[in-house]
Amino acid sequence: MSQQLSINGVTHTVDVDEDTPLLWVLRDVVGLTGTKFGCGIALCGACTVHIDGVPRRACITSVKSLGNASIRTIEALETTPVGRSLQKAWLDLEVVQCGYCQSGQLMSAAALLAGNAAPSDADIDTVMSGNVCRCGTYGRIRAAIKQAANEIQHTTPEGAQ
Amino acid sequence: MNRAHALALLCIVFASMSLADAPLEPLRAPQAFDSIRNRAARSNAYFTEAAKVLQHPRCLNCHPATRTPTQGDDLHPHMPLVQAGPENRGTKELPCSSCHGPENAPTLGGRVKSVPGNEHWSLAPASMAWQGLTTAQICEQIKDPKRNGNRTLAQIEKHLAEDHLVGWAWHPGEGRAPAPGTQEVFGQLIAAWVKTGAHCQQASL
Ligand code: FES
Numbered sequence: 001m002s003q004q005l006s007i008n009g010v011t012h013t014v015d016v017d018e019d020t021p022l023l024w025v026l027r028d029v030v031g032l033t034g035t036k037f038g039c040g041i042a043l044c045g046a047c048t049v050h051i052d053g054v055p056r057r058a059c060i061t062s063v064k065s066l067g068n069a070s071i072r073t074i075e076a077l078e079t080t081p082v083g084r085s086l087q088k089a090w091l092d093l094e095v096v097q098c099g100y101c102q103s104g105q106l107m108s109a110a111a112l113l114a115g116n117a118a119p120s121d122a123d124i125d126t127v128m129s130g131n132v133c134r135c136g137t138y139g140r141i142r143a144a145i146k147q148a149a150n151e152i153q154h155t156t157p158e159g160a161q
Numbered sequence: 162m163n164r165a166h167a168l169a170l171l172c173i174v175f176a177s178m179s180l181a182d183a184p185l186e187p188l189r190a191p192q193a194f195d196s197i198r199n200r201a202a203r204s205n206a207y208f209t210e211a212a213k214v215l216q217h218p219r220c221l222n223c224h225p226a227t228r229t230p231t232q233g234d235d236l237h238p239h240m241p242l243v244q245a246g247p248e249n250r251g252t253k254e255l256p257c258s259s260c261h262g263p264e265n266a267p268t269l270g271g272r273v274k275s276v277p278g279n280e281h282w283s284l285a286p287a288s289m290a291w292q293g294l295t296t297a298q299i300c301e302q303i304k305d306p307k308r309n310g311n312r313t314l315a316q317i318e319k320h321l322a323e324d325h326l327v328g329w330a331w332h333p334g335e336g337r338a339p340a341p342g343t344q345e346v347f348g349q350l351i352a353a354w355v356k357t358g359a360h361c362q363q364a365s366l
Pocket residue numbers: 036037038039040041042043044045046047048057058059060
């Protein structure tokens with residue numbers, strides 16, 4: 001089945017079975033390998049992307065369910081102020097250990113800050129509980145989200161976005 | 162074949178049965194209770210039979226005692242840990258729809274064969290918590306407009322018989338045992354219960 005997908009602002013025509021998970025299309029067909037496969041059962045969050053702004057697990061999202069939705073992946077993170085602040089905070093605090101979970105962590109963090117410009121520890125824990133890090137970088141992730149939120153509030157007059 | 166061999170063979174047969182092969186739990190239709198002469202007792206019998214569905218893990222998992230759903234036939238905590246949020250569809254930044262799409266999604270590998278989904282996937286409101294309640298307590302709660310979403314009994318009857326998310330319990334996706342019987346028989350039991358006065362067993366009985 002041939003289908004058009006809007007990924008990071010670019011339209012891609014892909015020819016895959018309609019029940020193919022988006023994650024397979026991103027990685028194997030379109031060549032965007034930043035989004036990772038962790039569990040394949042919507043449990044770990046490594047495959048998190050944004051679909052029309054909502055964080056979704058690409059491993060269990062079939063292409064047929066996407067329609068004209070706008071898909072954004074880790075490769076487009078740097079195109080928003082929130083994304084750039086998160087990248088900077090991640091580097092400043094050296095959040096990453098092995099790195100495998102981090103694109104999913106960052107996409108969840110970006111969705112969090114887009115909806116909540118000044119999250120409390122509890123807000124962060126509630127949202128980021130959907131992303132597993134086997135290296136245990138949770139403490140640094142929380143600190144980096146706070147740093148990014150702070151920076152966005154002080155550098156962008158209208159806050160997030 | 163001696164007894165030990167027969168037993169071993171039986172064990173192998175049962176061990177190799179998947180959930181999909183497991184016999185569906187039966188649900189008796191209202192006619193099964195015709196012989197109960199007392200109207201209130203018959204009404205209560207309809208509800209008690211219907212409660213095999215209400216008390217089934219496919220229903221209880223999203224009618225939890227706290228604002229966090231549970232999973233599996235043993236009602237273990239939902240992994241990952243998620244919150245109901247203000248509208249029972251998760252928080253805005255981690256909504257249920259992050260993982261639960263409009264229909265059950267098969268997985269490619271892993272011991273979880275599918276991730277459940279439905280257009281209206283959501284958690285029951287706090288007033289409709291069922292976990293930890295007796296059947297009599299659930300019965301009273303379902304009748305109470307303050308706790309049942311301000312529904313009349315006629316609306317409850319229609320909701321339970323026809324609602325698509327309620328119906329998911331009989332089509333829960335690969336790897337999950339469905340609720341007993343069918344939504345049709347369940348709806349008939351609820352209708353019969355309402356028609357006979359919607360009696361609940363006294364909590365003290
Ligand atoms: S790979 Fe999708 S949630 Fe783990």
